[in-house]
Amino acid sequence: MYEHPMENGKSGAVMIRFGELFLKSEPVRRQFMKVLIGNIRSALTSHGIEYTLTDNRSRILVRSETPEALVPLLSHIFGVVDIAPALLTTSSLPDLCNAAGKLARKNLNPGMSFAIRARRDQVPGFTSQELGAEAGGTVLETVPGVRVDLTHPDYEIYLEARKEGGIAYDIRIPGPGGLPYGTQGSVLSLLSAGIDSPVASWMIMKRGVKIHFLYIDTGRWAGSDCYKNVLRNLAALSSWVPGIQLALHVVHAQPLYDTLMNECEPRYRCVLCKRGMFMLAEEYATERNHQAIVTGDNLGQVATQTLQNIVTISSAVTIPILRPLIGYDKEDIITLARKIGTFTNEPGNTSCGVVPPKPATAAEITLIKELEEKLQIRSMIPSLLDSRERIAALNGKIMTD
Incomplete structure (x- = not known):
């Protein structure tokens, strides 16, 4: 030895x-x-x-x-x-x-x-x-x-x-290399219960960017293990900035998803959902002077990540959107997730009940904007942000009061 x-x-x-x-x-x-x-x-x-x-x-x-x-x-x-x-x-x-x-x-x-x-x-x-x-x-x-x-x-x-x-x-x-954490401004990351968003967040942190997190809770439409996995991801990421607290804000957005389920043509739900998430993130980021939004988007991986839909979704906001995983293969992302400590073989139920059997893969911007206006999604954003709560992690653990 x-x-x-x-x-x-x-x-x-x-x-x-x-x-x-x-x-x-x-x-x-x-x-x-x-x-x-x-x-x-x-x-x-x-x-x-x-x-x-x-x-x-x-x-x-x-x-x-x-x-x-x-x-x-x-x-x-x-x-x-x-x-x-x-x-x-x-x-x-x-x-x-x-x-x-x-x-x-x-x-x-x-x-x-x-x-x-x-x-x-x-x-x-x-x-x-x-x-x-x-x-x-x-x-x-x-x-x-x-x-x-x-x-x-x-x-x-x-x-x-x-x-x-x-x-x-x-x-x-x-060591991880990169640049010292906190030397490159601040961003807001849309953290989820999945594999991609924590890896994307880690990559941005590695480049010296100070990061804050937003989790958009879909309420009854979220899998029963989503919240647990989000907190696990947050805790794992905090171990890469020892001594520095990472903050996550949870927005309880079930009203938005109730609207999508009850009043929206199923195949357009995912695109409208993602646009709504970006609107929430932009509003919050602007309030806190964050300079960009980070997502785990990976080109062609799911319906919302086709090139056409990425363009359509991105047009919902004016703030820059950073996609560090855009050209990665899934196996490369999983390899990084294992290294970071965010991968698990038993994630449990992290499904999304809003996803339809056949989501649109090439949604036109004009049509989506018309549906969005009809559903009054943008007007829902301020009240949804009022419902947020703060959670923090330090040294690999969720902090409790």
Whole structure:
């Protein structure tokens, strides 16, 4: 079994690497780093972890007496490319080689191959190649019966000699990447009990966008497990912004769906339903200064997501609609949902009682607007929004009063 250097709290730190921030101008980079560090601090503080944090420009180091708690939190923070439980040393050649030997002694066995990946930044006295060669010699002396393989090694040790000190590690745990959460404005996501909308939300969150959620409850027309699954999705998404509360507003919209069921030609219900949802979302988003609506639409997946119907539905509002899953295959979406933690093999009854046997797949805008006016759907929006209630999630759990 792999034994990382933080076993029993004996490590110096967890090292955090970040990616896209290097591509930004210096002022933007500083601002993004400020947000990223703030998000890291919020995550650790919300879990009661005592720590010290050092920003060495190209790396963030977090030290804690409970290091085993750092990995699951730090690997769920947007903007983090990967994290590494690390040994901290001075930047001297002997100390870095000694650290390489310590790591190899724990995790390299006779018969295995290994490689040293060395980097040097503003440290005089030796080159990266010399550091790699010296550390490799130390490992060969420490663990007899191993061999060097720089192309396809069984085991790798990373050494970084920096002016702030030396870092040694032998595992990289992936983070989500992307941009720090909260650097790209705010949006309103139409969250559902299904697979697609939470994945779409996660993808937008990954790009640094602050997100709020709206669930449009269809009342008696919703499957008995819809509400439970919406809350499960909300809780799972909150685990990707540890220490930051995610808010969901529930709109009780059964009157709208009663109207669609009783007064609307069945095949047009779904298009009118989706237009009504966008109207509700636009009204709420405008009230809260959100800049766009996010949906899990996937081109051609269901009747409302044909290109013609997407055009017809989108014309109901003027606010931008973001569809991050528009070109994804369903299997790709499911793979992401498993990674995020929103997929379940037993969702229960999440059906919609409004869906007709043969929904329209190419509804004309002019006809839909005429039906919409006849049913007075737009005039229903303000009163429906008055019925909303707020629910919040934090650190993977629904918050209760």
